[in-house]
Amino acid sequence: MTSSASSPNHIVVRDLTLAYGETVIQRDVRFEVPRGRIFVIMGGSGCGKSTLLRAMIGLLEPAGGEVLYDGTSFWGADPAERESMTRHFGISYQSGALWSSMTLAENVSLPLEEYTALDGDEIARIASLKLALMGLAGFEEYYPAEISGGMRKRAALARATALDPEILFFDEPSAGLDPISSERLDELILELRDSMGMTIVVVTHELASIFTIADDSILLDAQSKTMIARGKPSDLLEGSSDPRVVEFLSRGRKGGGAELGPRGDGTAEG
Amino acid sequence: MSTSRSDDGTLVVRLEGSWSVEAGIPSADPMIREISTPPPPACIAFDASALEDWDSSLLAFARQLGDAAGARGVKVDPSGLPAGARRLINLAAAVPERADARKKTRRDRPLARLGDGALSFFETTGGLVRFIGMVFLSFLRLLVGRARVRGRDFWLFVQDAGADALPIVSLISFLIGVILAFIGALQLRQFGALVWTANIVAIGMVRYLGPMMAAIIMAGRTGAAYAAQLGTMTVNEEIDALRTLGISPIDFLVLPRILALILMLPLLTLYADFVGMLGGAVIGTLAFGLGAQEYMSQTQSILTMKDFLSGLNMAASYGVLIAIAGCFQGMSSGRSAAAVGEATTKAVVMGIVLIVLATAFWTVLYDILGI
Numbered sequence: 001m002t003s004s005a006s007s008p009n010h011i012v013v014r015d016l017t018l019a020y021g022e023t024v025i026q027r028d029v030r031f032e033v034p035r036g037r038i039f040v041i042m043g044g045s046g047c048g049k050s051t052l053l054r055a056m057i058g059l060l061e062p063a064g065g066e067v068l069y070d071g072t073s074f075w076g077a078d079p080a081e082r083e084s085m086t087r088h089f090g091i092s093y094q095s096g097a098l099w100s101s102m103t104l105a106e107n108v109s110l111p112l113e114e115y116t117a118l119d120g121d122e123i124a125r126i127a128s129l130k131l132a133l134m135g136l137a138g139f140e141e142y143y144p145a146e147i148s149g150g151m152r153k154r155a156a157l158a159r160a161t162a163l164d165p166e167i168l169f170f171d172e173p174s175a176g177l178d179p180i181s182s183e184r185l186d187e188l189i190l191e192l193r194d195s196m197g198m199t200i201v202v203v204t205h206e207l208a209s210i211f212t213i214a215d216d217s218i219l220l221d222a223q224s225k226t227m228i229a230r231g232k233p234s235d236l237l238e239g240s241s242d243p244r245v246v247e248f249l250s251r252g253r254k255g256g257g258a259e260l261g262p263r264g265d266g267t268a269e270g
Numbered sequence: 271m272s273t274s275r276s277d278d279g280t281l282v283v284r285l286e287g288s289w290s291v292e293a294g295i296p297s298a299d300p301m302i303r304e305i306s307t308p309p310p311p312a313c314i315a316f317d318a319s320a321l322e323d324w325d326s327s328l329l330a331f332a333r334q335l336g337d338a339a340g341a342r343g344v345k346v347d348p349s350g351l352p353a354g355a356r357r358l359i360n361l362a363a364a365v366p367e368r369a370d371a372r373k374k375t376r377r378d379r380p381l382a383r384l385g386d387g388a389l390s391f392f393e394t395t396g397g398l399v400r401f402i403g404m405v406f407l408s409f410l411r412l413l414v415g416r417a418r419v420r421g422r423d424f425w426l427f428v429q430d431a432g433a434d435a436l437p438i439v440s441l442i443s444f445l446i447g448v449i450l451a452f453i454g455a456l457q458l459r460q461f462g463a464l465v466w467t468a469n470i471v472a473i474g475m476v477r478y479l480g481p482m483m484a485a486i487i488m489a490g491r492t493g494a495a496y497a498a499q500l501g502t503m504t505v506n507e508e509i510d511a512l513r514t515l516g517i518s519p520i521d522f523l524v525l526p527r528i529l530a531l532i533l534m535l536p537l538l539t540l541y542a543d544f545v546g547m548l549g550g551a552v553i554g555t556l557a558f559g560l561g562a563q564e565y566m567s568q569t570q571s572i573l574t575m576k577d578f579l580s581g582l583n584m585a586a587s588y589g590v591l592i593a594i595a596g597c598f599q600g601m602s603s604g605r606s607a608a609a610v611g612e613a614t615t616k617a618v619v620m621g622i623v624l625i626v627l628a629t630a631f632w633t634v635l636y637d638i639l640g641i
Binding site for chain 1: 418423502503505506507508510511512513514515516517
């Protein structure tokens with residue numbers, strides 16, 4: 001990867017418009033993410049958070065605007081260049097998206113086989129290390145269908161970090177997880193930022209995660225089809241005069257307790 | 271339940287007894303008739319003092335009455351209802367989701383639908399041509415050793431499209447042989463040419479029915495499976511995960527499936543040919559009294575290598591078509607369980623249509639070439 005010195009911001013999203021055919025999902029989305037920060041894209045269901053993420057990782061061409069990584073336009077680049085840029089991404093999908101016909105070790109190994117010159121033994125060692133870092137030591141030979149939802153999420157994270165990416169994208173990390181599993185995942189995300197200096201982009205609507213991990217964030221709104229807030233979530237909660245922003249961020253804080261809102265439901269860990 | 275009018279023109283609905291969904295929802299029609307007949311009441315009120323128990327049936331009743339009253343401009347005073355019921359009715363009356371939240375399902379006029387159908391046909395055809403192009407490029411990459419095909423996957427597909435398909439192919443081909451022999455023998459017997467039954471079965475199986483039946487079985491079995499597998503992988507974002515990793519899903523997922531089917535369908539066909547001829551021989555000898563030796567030498571005398579090769583050539587082409595139909599539909603599947611089902615159906619239909627088209631093509635070509 002080229003040096004980051006030329007640009008202080010690792011990711012710049014400039015006036016991005018997203019659309020499926022003629023249906024505009026979001027317009028004029030703009031934000032910057034400095035290197036080594038966790039940036040959260042917030043919003044209610046169906047507001048276009050995941051669509052924005054798809055445009056950032058090359059799965060959906062935006063209808064307008066651009067995405068720059070280290071100052072290089074992503075969609076302006078030719079396909080080969082774009083492919084070499086995505087090589088520095090790690091992506092953890094909403095459903096985990098582990099390849100179901102492969103074991104966990106094979107899932108983590110595939111990116112290594114594809115993009116490194118390591119031999120089989122070295123790859124196996126790294127795969128095993130990555131799984132162990134995510135608390136999955138000993139699960140190398142398991143298939144994705146044989147483990148719980150929380151473990152699948154962590155295995156997907158192991159795969160996403162296999163190549164030590166510079167940017168980690170996370171689509172709904174806590175979707176379908178119980179509070180404890182999703183808290184562990186939040187800790188892992190913070191750990192990856194702190195120990196490896198990764199830039200991390202997280203799409204979520206889970207308030208507990210948002211307040212725990214976000215260095216900075218935007219809030220997308222489905223009604224007005226654009227972003228309605230930008231800043232650190234706790235600052236937004238205190239400082240925003242927009243009732244929609246306050247309502248979104250205070251859902252879990254109503255009714256007396258200063259505690260955060262309920263987390264996702266779903267399968268239990270283990 | 272009864273109603274009465276108070277002096278100020280209010281219609282009071284007196285709710286009595288125990289209301290439960292199991293007992294049915296009392297009709298609001300009598301009350302609706304009452305508010306429809308002039309003079310209309312000024313207001314509708316409820317008296318729940320004799321109400322013992324209630325559940326959703328009361329809510330449904332009150333809601334129906336409320337809607338009817340609202341439509342006639344009659345006010346409803348819910349204060350007489352139990353407090354819990356009042357809260358639930360308010361909740362149900364709250365502003366619904368955004369009106370545009372639901373995807374539009376338009377009901378177009380026939381001409382517009384015809385146009386949409388034609389456009390989507392051309393879109394699918396264009397998509398298929400593009401897909402075939404990508405598969406071809408991927409095949410070239412494989413030839414120069416740059417495609418990433420997992421050997422283990424390939425052998426699993428070979429097993430699935432080969433050994434695992436033997437029982438069903440055996441059954442169907444045997445029965446096809448039996449049917450051919452039966453029809454042939456019944457007709458030929460009238461001319462005293464019973465032994466020619468062997469010719470009909472041999473030529474029929476080896477040149478056409480062997481490859482076609484094996485292909486139709488594989489379209490229903492393996493083509494559908496390919497579409498379902500790839501469709502589910504689309505739903506689970508597994509294909510996205512490959513793409514963003516810069517690994518071509520065509521190389522990784524489609525090519526091994528296609529190669530496995532190209533390899534296995536001719537072999538299955540060869541097997542089907544022999545099982546079909548066996549079926550014919552069983553009927554010829556047991557039901558029509560032909561000698562086994564006689565039947566076999568007749569079969570040998572008529573079959574040439576050319577017959578086998580023309581059948582196998584067709585089988586290999588069917589293999590490509592079935593695998594392409596299955597993989598294409600799977601890869602272009604939508605992201606829901608229903609879409610995967612639809613993709614699977616389309617894969618089978620497309621596979622069979624392509625098989626028939628290819629048969630017509632080869633038949634004409636063989637005729638022109640004199641094969």
